[in-house]
Amino acid sequence: MTPTxxxxxxxxxxxxxxxxxxVAGLQGLLFVGYAVLEIARTDADRMAMxxxxxxxxxxxGLGLLLCGxxxxxxxxxxxxxxxxxxxxxxxxxxxxxxxxxWAVSVVLVVASVVVLAGLFHPASVQALADxxxx
Numbered sequence: 001m002t003p004t005x006x007x008x009x010x011x012x013x014x015x016x017x018x019x020x021x022x023v024a025g026l027q028g029l030l031f032v033g034y035a036v037l038e039i040a041r042t043d044a045d046r047m048a049m050x051x052x053x054x055x056x057x058x059x060x061g062l063g064l065l066l067c068g069x070x071x072x073x074x075x076x077x078x079x080x081x082x083x084x085x086x087x088x089x090x091x092x093x094x095x096x097x098x099x100x101x102w103a104v105s106v107v108l109v110v111a112s113v114v115v116l117a118g119l120f121h122p123a124s125v126q127a128l129a130d131x132x133x134x
Contacts, residue, residue, distance in 0.1 A: 013072045014127050020118025023111055024082050025068035027089075031061030060085075071119075076128040079119055086112040 013021070035058035042050025064085060070078035093108035118124060 011074060011127060013074055014121070014123035016118040016121035017071060017074075017124035017127055018118075020082070020115045020121075020124065021068040021071040023115045023118070024064050024071070024085070027085070027111060027115075028061040028064030028066075028068060031057045031064065033061075035061060071128075074127055079128055082115065083119060086115050 035054045035056075038050055038057065039054040042054070063081060067078040067082045067085075071082065089108050089112045093105045093112070096102075096105040096108065098105075
């Protein structure tokens, strides 16, 4: 019988992975907060747009929170959605680059680079490997 991830002893997540998961979780919390603010300021004239925007950001934020939590629990499946979210965020940062919004762009880039560096750090890759080396 081959060992599964549940048969392996639980290892502690390496610090780069914990940092990446924490930043992704913080991003998730910010998206959930934005969803709450969006629904709170939605009026009758834009009810459909406000509701769908809120629902999108709520689900996106909850997904990032879930993936961040599962990364700390060393579930390798959670890495792909977080990487995709960071790549989307890098594209979003590019669209914010301008004289009035450059600070937003810089924050988005720094957060994405920190998460991606943490996810692709050799210790994180080893911790999330499906088959342990040895």
